[in-house]
Amino acid sequence: MDTLLAALLVLLALGAVTALVVLVVIALGARALSRRNRVSPDVATPAPTSWLAAPTAPARLHRRLRSAVAVARAAAASPGANPQLADIARELESEAVALDGHVVVTARMPTRARRAHSAALSARIREVERLAGQLSVEAAQAQAHRVAAGQPTALDQLAEQLDALEQARREVAQIEADAGIDRVSPYAVPEAETGRAQPGT
DSSP states (O other): OHHHHHHHHHHHHHHHHHHHHHHHHHHHHHHHHHHHTOSSTTSOOOSOGGGGTOOSHHHHHHHHHHHHHHHHHHHHHSTTOOHHHHHHHHHHHHHHHHHHHHHHHHHTSOHHHHHHHHHHHHHHHHHHHHHHHHHHHHHHHHHHHHHHTTOOOHHHHHHHHHHHHHHHHHHHHHHHHHTTOOSOOTTOOOHHHHOOOOTTO
Protein backbone atom coordinates (compact mmCIF):
# COMPACT_ATOMS: atom_id res chain seq x y z
CA MET A 1 0.00 0.00 0.00
CA ASP A 2 2.80 2.37 0.90
CA THR A 3 4.57 1.54 -2.36
CA LEU A 4 1.43 2.28 -4.38
CA LEU A 5 0.92 5.57 -2.57
CA ALA A 6 4.53 6.56 -3.20
CA ALA A 7 4.18 5.73 -6.89
CA LEU A 8 1.03 7.84 -7.13
CA LEU A 9 2.78 10.75 -5.44
CA VAL A 10 5.69 10.47 -7.89
CA LEU A 11 3.29 10.43 -10.84
CA LEU A 12 1.46 13.46 -9.48
CA ALA A 13 4.74 15.30 -8.99
CA LEU A 14 5.86 14.46 -12.52
CA GLY A 15 2.52 15.61 -13.89
CA ALA A 16 2.75 18.87 -11.98
CA VAL A 17 6.29 19.50 -13.24
CA THR A 18 5.26 18.72 -16.81
CA ALA A 19 2.28 21.05 -16.58
CA LEU A 20 4.48 23.79 -15.15
CA VAL A 21 7.00 23.39 -17.97
CA VAL A 22 4.23 23.56 -20.57
CA LEU A 23 2.82 26.71 -18.97
CA VAL A 24 6.26 28.34 -18.92
CA VAL A 25 6.83 27.50 -22.60
CA ILE A 26 3.41 28.89 -23.52
CA ALA A 27 4.06 32.05 -21.53
CA LEU A 28 7.46 32.58 -23.13
CA GLY A 29 6.02 31.97 -26.58
CA ALA A 30 3.21 34.45 -25.98
CA ARG A 31 5.70 37.01 -24.72
CA ALA A 32 7.90 36.53 -27.78
CA LEU A 33 4.92 37.00 -30.10
CA SER A 34 3.84 40.07 -28.19
CA ARG A 35 7.30 41.64 -28.53
CA ARG A 36 7.47 40.74 -32.19
CA ASN A 37 4.11 42.43 -32.72
CA ARG A 38 5.38 45.78 -31.44
CA VAL A 39 5.76 48.69 -33.81
CA SER A 40 8.67 49.87 -31.67
CA PRO A 41 10.77 47.22 -29.91
CA ASP A 42 10.87 49.51 -26.89
CA VAL A 43 7.14 50.21 -26.55
CA ALA A 44 4.33 47.74 -25.86
CA THR A 45 1.54 47.79 -28.42
CA PRO A 46 -2.20 47.55 -27.75
CA ALA A 47 -2.59 45.67 -31.04
CA PRO A 48 -3.58 42.00 -30.68
CA THR A 49 -0.95 39.43 -31.62
CA SER A 50 -3.34 38.07 -34.24
CA TRP A 51 -2.46 41.16 -36.27
CA LEU A 52 0.89 39.57 -37.04
CA ALA A 53 -0.86 37.67 -39.83
CA ALA A 54 -4.51 38.78 -39.92
CA PRO A 55 -5.71 39.95 -43.37
CA THR A 56 -7.93 42.73 -42.00
CA ALA A 57 -7.33 46.36 -42.94
CA PRO A 58 -6.32 47.46 -39.40
CA ALA A 59 -3.87 44.57 -39.15
CA ARG A 60 -2.29 45.53 -42.47
CA LEU A 61 -1.92 49.14 -41.32
CA HIS A 62 -0.28 47.90 -38.13
CA ARG A 63 2.19 45.73 -40.05
CA ARG A 64 3.03 48.61 -42.38
CA LEU A 65 3.98 50.70 -39.37
CA ARG A 66 6.16 47.87 -38.03
CA SER A 67 7.94 47.57 -41.37
CA ALA A 68 8.47 51.32 -41.67
CA VAL A 69 10.04 51.51 -38.21
CA ALA A 70 12.30 48.55 -39.01
CA VAL A 71 13.50 50.32 -42.17
CA ALA A 72 14.13 53.58 -40.29
CA ARG A 73 16.04 51.81 -37.52
CA ALA A 74 18.20 49.92 -39.99
CA ALA A 75 19.01 53.13 -41.84
CA ALA A 76 19.99 54.95 -38.65
CA ALA A 77 22.22 52.06 -37.56
CA SER A 78 24.02 51.66 -40.89
CA PRO A 79 27.80 52.36 -40.98
CA GLY A 80 28.71 55.91 -41.88
CA ALA A 81 25.17 57.22 -41.44
CA ASN A 82 24.76 60.86 -40.45
CA PRO A 83 24.12 61.06 -36.67
CA GLN A 84 21.08 63.21 -37.41
CA LEU A 85 19.44 60.19 -39.02
CA ALA A 86 19.21 58.52 -35.61
CA ASP A 87 17.32 61.50 -34.18
CA ILE A 88 14.97 61.59 -37.16
CA ALA A 89 14.42 57.83 -36.93
CA ARG A 90 13.50 58.12 -33.24
CA GLU A 91 10.99 60.87 -33.95
CA LEU A 92 9.52 58.87 -36.81
CA GLU A 93 9.29 55.83 -34.54
CA SER A 94 7.40 57.84 -31.92
CA GLU A 95 4.97 59.02 -34.57
CA ALA A 96 4.48 55.44 -35.75
CA VAL A 97 3.75 54.26 -32.20
CA ALA A 98 1.13 57.00 -31.81
CA LEU A 99 -0.46 56.08 -35.13
CA ASP A 100 -0.54 52.44 -34.08
CA GLY A 101 -2.65 53.40 -31.07
CA HIS A 102 -5.06 55.23 -33.38
CA VAL A 103 -5.25 52.15 -35.62
CA VAL A 104 -6.27 49.99 -32.65
CA VAL A 105 -8.94 52.48 -31.57
CA THR A 106 -10.24 52.80 -35.13
CA ALA A 107 -10.54 49.03 -35.45
CA ARG A 108 -13.15 49.07 -32.66
CA MET A 109 -15.35 51.70 -34.33
CA PRO A 110 -18.55 50.98 -36.26
CA THR A 111 -17.99 50.10 -39.90
CA ARG A 112 -18.88 53.50 -41.41
CA ALA A 113 -16.76 55.50 -38.99
CA ARG A 114 -13.95 52.96 -39.23
CA ARG A 115 -13.71 53.36 -42.99
CA ALA A 116 -13.39 57.12 -42.81
CA HIS A 117 -10.78 57.02 -40.06
CA SER A 118 -8.87 54.21 -41.76
CA ALA A 119 -8.53 56.25 -44.94
CA ALA A 120 -7.06 59.17 -43.00
CA LEU A 121 -4.73 56.87 -41.07
CA SER A 122 -3.61 55.15 -44.26
CA ALA A 123 -2.54 58.50 -45.70
CA ARG A 124 -0.50 59.31 -42.60
CA ILE A 125 1.07 55.84 -42.62
CA ARG A 126 2.06 56.32 -46.26
CA GLU A 127 3.90 59.45 -45.16
CA VAL A 128 5.69 57.48 -42.44
CA GLU A 129 6.68 54.89 -45.04
CA ARG A 130 7.90 57.60 -47.39
CA LEU A 131 10.06 59.18 -44.70
CA ALA A 132 11.45 55.80 -43.66
CA GLY A 133 12.35 55.11 -47.27
CA GLN A 134 14.03 58.50 -47.52
CA LEU A 135 16.08 57.71 -44.42
CA SER A 136 17.16 54.46 -46.04
CA VAL A 137 18.23 56.29 -49.20
CA GLU A 138 20.22 58.82 -47.19
CA ALA A 139 22.01 56.03 -45.32
CA ALA A 140 22.74 54.18 -48.57
CA GLN A 141 24.17 57.33 -50.14
CA ALA A 142 26.44 57.84 -47.13
CA GLN A 143 27.71 54.29 -47.53
CA ALA A 144 28.24 54.87 -51.26
CA HIS A 145 30.31 57.98 -50.48
CA ARG A 146 32.54 55.89 -48.19
CA VAL A 147 33.18 53.39 -50.99
CA ALA A 148 33.74 56.14 -53.56
CA ALA A 149 36.21 57.84 -51.23
CA GLY A 150 38.32 54.69 -51.18
CA GLN A 151 37.51 53.56 -47.66
CA PRO A 152 37.87 49.78 -47.38
CA THR A 153 34.73 47.69 -47.46
CA ALA A 154 34.29 44.25 -45.94
CA LEU A 155 35.03 42.65 -49.33
CA ASP A 156 38.20 44.71 -49.69
CA GLN A 157 39.39 43.54 -46.28
CA LEU A 158 38.68 39.90 -47.15
CA ALA A 159 40.62 40.27 -50.39
CA GLU A 160 43.59 41.72 -48.51
CA GLN A 161 43.57 38.79 -46.07
CA LEU A 162 43.50 36.27 -48.92
CA ASP A 163 46.33 38.08 -50.70
CA ALA A 164 48.40 37.96 -47.50
CA LEU A 165 47.78 34.21 -47.15
CA GLU A 166 48.76 33.62 -50.77
CA GLN A 167 51.98 35.60 -50.31
CA ALA A 168 52.83 33.61 -47.18
CA ARG A 169 52.24 30.34 -49.04
CA ARG A 170 54.59 31.40 -51.82
CA GLU A 171 57.30 32.43 -49.37
CA VAL A 172 57.16 29.11 -47.47
CA ALA A 173 57.23 27.16 -50.73
CA GLN A 174 60.27 29.13 -51.92
CA ILE A 175 62.10 28.47 -48.65
CA GLU A 176 61.41 24.74 -49.05
CA ALA A 177 62.64 24.81 -52.64
CA ASP A 178 65.85 26.66 -51.69
CA ALA A 179 66.50 24.12 -48.93
CA GLY A 180 66.18 21.26 -51.40
CA ILE A 181 63.06 19.90 -49.78
CA ASP A 182 61.26 17.84 -52.38
CA ARG A 183 58.03 16.69 -50.84
CA VAL A 184 54.33 17.16 -51.18
CA SER A 185 53.47 20.15 -49.05
CA PRO A 186 50.28 22.08 -48.49
CA TYR A 187 52.43 25.10 -49.32
CA ALA A 188 53.91 23.62 -52.49
CA VAL A 189 53.87 25.95 -55.47
CA PRO A 190 52.50 24.39 -58.67
CA GLU A 191 55.24 23.39 -61.11
CA ALA A 192 54.12 26.02 -63.55
CA GLU A 193 55.13 28.57 -60.93
CA THR A 194 58.45 27.01 -59.82
CA GLY A 195 59.59 26.12 -63.33
CA ARG A 196 60.83 22.72 -62.15
CA ALA A 197 60.65 20.00 -64.80
CA GLN A 198 58.83 16.74 -64.37
CA PRO A 199 61.09 13.75 -63.50
CA GLY A 200 62.40 11.98 -66.59
CA THR A 201 62.04 14.99 -68.89
